[in-house]
Amino acid sequence: MARRARLSWPQERRQASEVVVRRVDPGRGWTLEQARDLVRQGYSVERVAERTGFPEQMLQVAEATEVAEED
Numbered sequence: 001m002a003r004r005a006r007l008s009w010p011q012e013r014r015q016a017s018e019v020v021v022r023r024v025d026p027g028r029g030w031t032l033e034q035a036r037d038l039v040r041q042g043y044s045v046e047r048v049a050e051r052t053g054f055p056e057q058m059l060q061v062a063e064a065t066e067v068a069e070e071d
Helices: 032-041 045-052 055-070
Strands: none
Touching: 032 045, 032 055, 045 055
């Protein structure tokens, strides 16, 4: 007859860790607001991302906001 083994693991206690704030600074002299303004002025998101160093996803927020304001 097989025995049943009782498996036990140590209790995991997770302590609160520090809040990590990450900021994107591509180091090219542009602020995020300036880059988003370029998108609002009609420049393509791809071109502004290439020029300013900000990720396209961050700049697409400005494009989406502009479209929402027009509706």
